[in-house]
Amino acid sequence: MIKVAILTVSDKGFRGERIDTTSSAIKEVLDPAIYSIEEIRIVPDEIEDIKRELVRFCDELKVDLVLTNGGTGFSKRDVTPEATMAVVEKLVPGIPEAMRAKSLEITPHAMLSRAVAGIRKSTLIINLPGSPKGAVENLNVVLPALKHGIEILKGEASECARKDD
Template identity: 45%
Template sequence: MNTTTNEDAVELAGELIVGLVSVSDRASAGVYTDEGIPALSAWLASAISSPFRIESRLIPDERDDIESTLLELVDERQCHLVLTTGGTGPARRDVTPEATLAVSTRDMPGFGEQMRQISLRFVPTAILSRQVAVIREIGEHAALIMNLPGQPKAIKETLEGLKDADGAMLVAGIFAAVPYCIDLIGGPYIDTNDAVCKAFRPKSAQRPAKV
């Protein structure tokens, strides 16, 4: 399954390409409707203000399928960022982290640590989550791959962070660090909607806001 932000658009220089992978035996078999990819697509549309397009895949909980999908999205489709949802618990069918680590060239443990800190605000079973983030490098291209939770509410909280009733940040979401990470691995510059998620960059890496 392929979706894009604009099906007729020609790929632009500096356009961010995002791969979305929902890992679910039942959703991929049509037993129920997948909620992960729609939730991710909607959040990205609200949070990113610079050009981007999406490559989406709905696949079963099979390690070979997950690995081959990640390789296709990074090596062939040239995605700069790949987000997976599902398959990160301790059950025997939960193999997304293993597949992600298998295609990586470098581990990025801080993302997984922060995801669990956010989830622990809600449930003690957050310590059972095995979500990881990695970088895959091939030739001159590199991508950040991150495992996210399976539920739409948890996806939003993980990416965006937690705010109090006045809008003050209680726990930072992981996406605030993603644009600068993409900068560092040679990807396109990502502008964000500060009302949803304000990207953090050191002053030396910031570009003037577009008017």
């Protein structure tokens, strides 16, 4: 099982002014036979709050995958990528590159995403858009590679080459 935490970054969601539908949409996409949702949290768009939850998910809960949603745009309050980069030890640029490339087929606004992905200890953190549609579209881009990547991260697999390579 891949243990997952979902972190919604939203001032309005945190204050109860907006219902968080994005984390539910993300949860629906993850096959329960493969992914175990350990926790879902909402924090405001505050860099220290985001960092604190990311560290807690990685270091205390020891989840394999953290999926954030929200806070990846151009607004002054959008600081999820900065919080993520502050806590990860390695960046994984291919993940947001792939998400943006595929999203550009749908909307030119995809190039405005500042999402990042990275590794802290044995946890992969991926920033997703805040909208349910955008989060699901982006997650679906990376799902085919996630299981294998996390197996490598956990030391359960050692090769990235396909058998037919």
